[in-house]
Amino acid sequence: MSQIASGSEVLGRLEAVLVRKQQHRWIDLPSLGVGLLVLLGGLFYVWQHVQAVQLGYEIEQLKQERAAFVERERELTLEIARLKSPKRVEEIARDRLGFITPAPDQIVIVPQRP
Amino acid sequence: MRRNTHAARAAPCSRARVLVLFCVVASFFGLVTLKLFSLQVKQHQRLLERADRQHRRIIPLAARRGTILDRHGRELAVSLEAASAFAQPVAVKDPGKAARELSPILHLPPSEILKKLKDKKSFVWLKRRIDPDQARAVERLRLKGIHLIPESKRYYPKQGLAAHALGFVGMDDRGLEGLEYHYDALLGGGPRWAVSYQDALGRPIFKEGEANPGYNLKLTIDEFIQYIAERELERAVEKAKALGGTAIVMDPMTGEILALASFPTFDPNRYQASPAAARRNRATVDVYEPGSTFKVIMAAAALEEGRVTLQDRFYGEQGAIQVGRVTIRDHEPYGWLTFGQVLAYSSNVGAIKVGTKLGKSLSYSYISSFGFGSPTGIDLPGESPGLIRRPKSWSQVSLGALSIGQEIAVTPIQLATAMAGVANGGVLVRPFLMKEVIAPDGKVLKVTKPLRIRRVLSEATSRTLTDLLKMVVTEGTGKLAALEGYEVSGKTGTAQKLDQATGHYSRGKLIASFVGFVPAGAPKLLILVMIDEPKGEAWGGTVAAPTFREIALGTLKYLKIPPSPGDKVHVALKAEHAVSRLD
Structure with missing residues (x-):
């Protein structure tokens, strides 16, 4: 009898625990969800902030690289301009390559065909 | 039953601990709140300005001068970037040491640099428009109060060609003679300052504003x-x-x-x-x-x-x-x-x-x-x-x-x-x-x-x-x-x-x-x-x-x-x- 009684008592307790657990589940899940959402939101906020700063660094770095390339291009353009200086070209043509200015009678003008 | 008795005995003790913990946490939060109030309310304006000063930096920009081209687009005058070294004498801790270290890089006598560093002005030029190698060497020294700013240097690749028509620019990159002077407003560009946002280490995160380069001029000259x-x-x-x-x-x-x-x-x-x-x-x-x-x-x-x-x-x-x-x-x-x-x-x-x-x-x-x-x-x-x-x-x-x-x-x-x-x-x-x-x-x-x-x-x-x-x-x-x-x-x-x-x-x-x-x-x-x-x-x-x-x-x-x-x-x-x- 006592065994039966204790068995029913155990069952009663178990039921109570289950009910309590069920009650707890019903209470805890939404708060857990909200908590998680808040946490995720916070993390997202921090993450995007960190990302923005990180991208800022990268953009600035790329801008500097771009500026350096643009500058290099300008330096090379300047160098080309210097090398193409008519005085330099003429000196090379005349002194190194032996070119001469053609005399008027050495120039033949070929008329365009109609 | 034993457990209940035990719980009954532990309850007053636990409550006391909770109370102590509560008091500790509450006083901690109280202190934090007080500090927050002090920082956010009482010192709000002052700290905001201070943070702003630390995060924002006004940086000078080299507004690139426009190119002058001949009638077929061949370059007669071109500007390139060149760094200029300057000092804020007040911020220089050891002027003698700084002068000795800068002297071989800038090819200036140490006495001349020292004289500039001991100047009472808040800003002195050390040397303007230095070579990129010199600029890197100055940067590596990491001397407090010694800085570099980008400037623009004018080059005339054809040397004396059309010199009288082109004219030339002075140290401040402004035209002094010829077309450089006559069309200075067009060639000069601007503005010359930008706002840079930087982190605690001074690394730039974001820059607001770009220097507008000057207009290019195509001449009638061949x-x-x-x-x-x-x-x-x-x-x-x-x-x-x-x-x-x-x-x-x-x-x-x-x-x-x-x-x-x-x-x-x-x-x-x-x-x-x-x-x-x-x-x-x-x-x-x-x-x-x-x-x-x-x-x-x-x-x-x-x-x-x-x-x-x-x-x-x-x-x-x-x-x-x-x-x-x-x-x-x-x-x-x-x-x-x-x-x-x-x-x-x-x-x-x-x-x-x-x-x-x-x-x-x-x-x-x-x-x-x-x-x-x-x-x-x-x-x-x-x-x-x-x-x-x-x-x-x-x-x-x-x-x-x-x-x-x-x-x-x-x-x-x-x-x-x-x-x-x-x-x-x-x-x-x-x-x-x-x-x-x-x-x-x-x-x-x-x-x-x-x-x-x-x-x-x-x-x-x-x-x-x-x-x-x-x-x-x-x-x-x-x-x-x-x-x-x-x-x-x-x-x-x-x-x-x-x-x-x-x-x-x-x-x-x-x-x-x-x-x-x-x-x-x-x-x-x-x-x-x-x-x-x-x-x-x-x-x-x-x-x-x-x-x-x-x-x-x-x-x-x-x-x-x-x-x-x-x-x-x-x-x-x-x-x-x-x-x-x-x-």
């Missing part, structure tokens, strides 16, 4: 024609052992300046190394008495007004004429001359008689109408207006003197512009150098249109005068300007310089010049050559005319302007004649 003009001018000046000279090449139809050369010249990259006299743009600043080249203007006026005709003959008085108390002579005694011959042989006596027929009032009116006595409006700074006195202050000699190009001071650009008026059918055009304004993205913002100032001659007079000026080259004083295959119209000039010491015209100090256009029938080029104080055989026809010829020949070839068919026949006949003579 790099190659400029080179030819400079080369030939230099040769002429050196050959004649002259003081200097000027050569102008212009499109007489539009007023576009294709070349503007002055000698002596300078390198705008190192303009401080040259004397001020070499930097003077003789073409627009110097005034001189034009001499016989001015006879063209008086002849044009006389023809236009019908005061002379081609049939008129003038007696040369065997080479001397009395004007007031002055005797004016010809370089050779002449008898009867036609109007054309007066110009061709450059007879002073004949020219004075033409001037007398024209009269004071009309002479002055035409001289002014051709633009003498006022600036041409060329887009260069410091242009001289020249000097022409009003008829009421003329002496008895003045009209005669003016007829042969004396008692008037002109600039080479004025004379070239006036002659362009004769060449192009009678319209005075404004000479100009800036053809286009181009935005940094390549978009053309402005195109300079040729400006017709006024009609000075009828087309008929212009044609007649062009024919007369051909005679100057074919049979007159300008024979050395002749080009095979091309008709040339032009006029020589040999003017005595006024001796400042005596107040009289000097016999030895002359200005030799030639101004002409080619091909005469359809002029493409107007060229003026002026040589200052040539030695030896110093006539315009012997010193300046051959230089005109060489510039014209080189330019016509470069522009691929073929000889006219009529002249080809002329050349062919000459060749045939030469062959037959050989036979």
Whole structure:
């Protein structure tokens, strides 16, 4: 009898625990969800902030690289301009390559065909 | 049951612990709240400003100066970035150490740097526009109070080419002379400051604002024609052992300046190394008495007004004429001359008689109408207006003197512009150098249109005068300007310089010049050559005319302007004649 009684008592307790657990589940899940959402939101906020700063660094770095390339291009353009200086070209043509200015009678003008 | 008893015993103890913990946490939060209140409310404004100062930094930017290009887009002036080192003396902890470390990098004596670092100013330049290697070395030192800022450095890749037209910029990257000065507002760009947001370590996160680069300018100058003009001018000046000279090449139809050369010249990259006299743009600043080249203007006026005709003959008085108390002579005694011959042989006596027929009032009116006595409006700074006195202050000699190009001071650009008026059918055009304004993205913002100032001659007079000026080259004083295959119209000039010491015209100090256009029938080029104080055989026809010829020949070839068919026949006949003579 006592065994039966204790068995029913155990069952009663178990039921109570289950009910309590069920009650707890019903209470805890939404708060857990909200908590998680808040946490995720916070993390997202921090993450995007960190990302923005990180991208800022990268953009600035790329801008500097771009500026350096643009500058290099300008330096090379300047160098080309210097090398193409008519005085330099003429000196090379005349002194190194032996070119001469053609005399008027050495120039033949070929008329365009109609 | 045992458990319940245990729990009942533990409850007061646990509550006490919870209470203590609560108090600790509450007081902690209380302190945090108080601190927060202090930071966020009480010190809000002050800290906000402090944070702002730490995160935001105003940084100087090098607003890149626009590029100057020739008419075909070839670079004549380009800016590159160059760092400049500066110090904030107050922030430098150990000036002696800093000076010792910076000295070998900046190639400055330590004492000089130390002097700057001990300065009481909040900002001192250490060295401006240093090489990239030097800049990196300064950066590596990481000295407190020593900084670098980007600046722009101007380079002229063709060295002295078109130096007088281009001008140069000063230390602050602002134009000081020439087109650099005249178009400084367009070339300069701006603004020159930006806001940079940085982290706690001073690394830039984000930059607000970009320096707007200046506009690019495309000139009317052709790099190659400029080179030819400079080369030939230099040769002429050196050959004649002259003081200097000027050569102008212009499109007489539009007023576009294709070349503007002055000698002596300078390198705008190192303009401080040259004397001020070499930097003077003789073409627009110097005034001189034009001499016989001015006879063209008086002849044009006389023809236009019908005061002379081609049939008129003038007696040369065997080479001397009395004007007031002055005797004016010809370089050779002449008898009867036609109007054309007066110009061709450059007879002073004949020219004075033409001037007398024209009269004071009309002479002055035409001289002014051709633009003498006022600036041409060329887009260069410091242009001289020249000097022409009003008829009421003329002496008895003045009209005669003016007829042969004396008692008037002109600039080479004025004379070239006036002659362009004769060449192009009678319209005075404004000479100009800036053809286009181009935005940094390549978009053309402005195109300079040729400006017709006024009609000075009828087309008929212009044609007649062009024919007369051909005679100057074919049979007159300008024979050395002749080009095979091309008709040339032009006029020589040999003017005595006024001796400042005596107040009289000097016999030895002359200005030799030639101004002409080619091909005469359809002029493409107007060229003026002026040589200052040539030695030896110093006539315009012997010193300046051959230089005109060489510039014209080189330019016509470069522009691929073929000889006219009529002249080809002329050349062919000459060749045939030469062959037959050989036979």
